[in-house]
Amino acid sequence: MAGQHRVALVADGTGPVGQRIARELIGRHWSVVLQGLHAEALQQAAESLAEDTERDRQVAACPADLGLLADRDRLVEFVVEEFERIDLLVAVPEAPPAAEDLLELAPETVDAALAAHVTGPLFMMQGVGNEMVRLVEAGQIEAPKIVLVNSLAAYTTSTDRAAIALGAAGAAMLTRLFADRLAEHGINVYEVRAGLISTGGSDAVHARYNQLIHQGLTPIRRWGRPQDVALAVAALADDLLPYSTGEVINVDGGFHLRRL
DSSP states (O other): OOOOOOOOESSOOSSHHHHHHHHHHHHHHHHEEEEESSSHHHHHHHHHHHHHHHHHHGGEEEEEOOHHHHHHHHHHHHHHHSSSSSOOEEOOOOOOOOOGGGEEEEEHHEEEEEEEIIHHHHHHHHHHHHHHHHHHHSSSSSSSSEEEEEEEEGOOTTTTTTHHHHHHHHHHHHHHOOOOOOGGOEEEEEEEOOOOOOOOSSHHHHHHHHHHHHSSSSOOOOOOOOHHHHHHHHHHHHOOOOTTOOEEEETOOOGGGGGO
């Protein structure tokens, strides 16, 4: 099914942020392929997007475990066979592991966090990057992009979420490494660094941050929303920063200002 629209691969496309990004891109006339680990949830996400947008030919889904080489290769092959191109990769880490105190941190928790934030995105970016280089050299696409969605955990300590912080810090280096390597091929790489993003939770942690935000934790005194992240990704996808690569786009209400 060859598409006339630019094509984006959103991995992971089943969570609130990935879904919002996909929806925003579709609204801007992109075709979208969703990746997810669980086939049933992935299919439901794709059907919801197709139904809401009335552009079913622009939405496809391919279940894949980014921790497996065969699955990563199959995913890239699926996108190219289905649409004959890939213009954008948006890498959204899977849900983080549960909180654990630093002094009780288990090896499997660290392994899961590094797999979600570093290893999976690394080899996904590698596979898609190689395919983008081939397509650029063949004259089939121009100025493709890779966007890694990360979090303020990349530079903010939280001793009960050390594994996430380690993964996010590693992901920040991925952006710089791939920006350096792919620039000569006309492929720009960016990081969208999200802050406190609300997806509708109402637990004690959410209540705590509600109070902190109200007290001025972020200069913009509200929670971030998945749509805020989606709009940042869309701006990069639409080539509004063509002379920038390796750039971090903070979507955090100003948290990164580190004000006194």
